[in-house]
């Protein structure tokens with residue numbers, strides 16, 4: 001049978017709309033409303049033939065309405081009118097019609113403009129959500145594969161909702177660093193943890209998970225244990241053991257002879273932040289400059305690698321040796337404001353390093369720490385030793401240690417752009433109480449008594 005598309009103009013809610021209806025052939029002219037025009041004909045299934053209608057085999061307008069409302073198949077040129085291999089199933093509505101199991105223009109034809117827009121947006125949204133879910137599934141698959149392959153030593157993977165539960169919806173914030181904010185939390189086991197919610201790093205799942213695997217594999221009395229991690233695509237977090245005594249900077253100049261187990265943390269994170277990203281987010285975060293390797297904010301010094309951690313370690317070592325913050329705007333002499341440069345000059349004078357509060361037996365250790373630290377904080381990553389070499393130097397003979405070149409603060413040739421100028425100013429103008437100490441390494445203490453020290 002042949003189906004005609006009848007179009008008609010309607011005024012509804014003060015809007016003039018063109019609507020469509022279907023009608024079977026052979027209907028009497030009187031069955032159509034005024035101003036209907038035939039715009040198209042197509043073949044439909046026998047479902048709405050006139051056999052059930054009057055004796056002539058035709059249907060009344062009401063019969064047709066009811067039939068079409070039940071739904072019918074639409075064919076074109078004798079073939080099913082297909083899209084994605086399916087014939088259209090059409091459903092007649094009081095005005096116009098709707099085609100089910102189809103997309104595209106035909107679906108929208110009988111609908112007002114607003115509805116078309118909403119449907120269009122919905123389709124785009126569904127497509128985006130679908131793509132996003134596929135991507136997540138792929139990322140999850142990579143992570144799961146990795147976890148299975150390295151089953152033994154990996155930290156626990158938490159979902160973002162787990163992280164929310166652990167931190168009671170980020171209720172107790174411990175502070176904020178260059179890589180994100182840190183909240184206190186409690187695991188189901190009752191263990192206290194510090195959860196570092198990372199600013200969105202641009203690392204992909206593979207980089208992230210392999211970095212986490214490296215950090216998580218380290219079980220050492222002087223390393224803050226990474227308990228778990230979260231990689232929920234855009235949400236990334238690291239779950240560490242909680243260190244009740246806080247950060248080293250609170251204790252560095254403390255004259256009391258307290259004994260703690262020193263622990264380091266946060267190594268490896270720099271590599272999750274490509275240079276272009278770091279310039280914006282890390283410099284925006286105050287308090288990270290003291291330990292932050294220069295390649296994180298100067299271009300052309302060298303790529304970000306484990307040498308960024310060597311730099312941070314060197315800065316920490318320097319502070320431990322000096323028992324003061326590297327930057328102290330209230331220093332007695334202006335030359336002492338920036339400790340690493342001042343102390344380097346002292347070393348060069350080949351006399352005892354003038355250090356307050358250093359007992360005789362510690363002098364040599366202190367001098368060794370300063371030399372090693374000066375190697376670690378070389379401007380160019382290539383000039384810094386590996387951690388293996390650092391260890392050799394710390395454990396080796398003092399007499400074999402060579403003096404490194406004077407550590408530069410910034411590249412001599414590099415023009416200092418606005419961003420870098422800010423860094424200089426911020427670094428130099430910070431008072432001793434300002435929070436400039438953070439960056440790559442952190443140093444914590446817990447309650448255990450031990451005489452062991454990282455050096």
Ligand SMILES: Nc1ncnc2c1ncn2[C@@H]1O[C@H](COP(=O)(O)OP(=O)(O)OP(=O)(O)O)[C@@H](O)[C@H]1O
Pocket residue numbers: 174175176177178179180181182194196224240241242243244246247265266287288437438439440441442
């Ligand atoms: N494992 C932990 N246990 C207890 N407190 C922690 C732990 N990790 C971080 N904190 C605290 O959370 C706060 C922020 O830490 P975070 O390491 O992010 O900051 P930062 O030291 O300023 O900078 P950076 O990110 O450059 O290391 C600090 O006060 C720190 O003492």
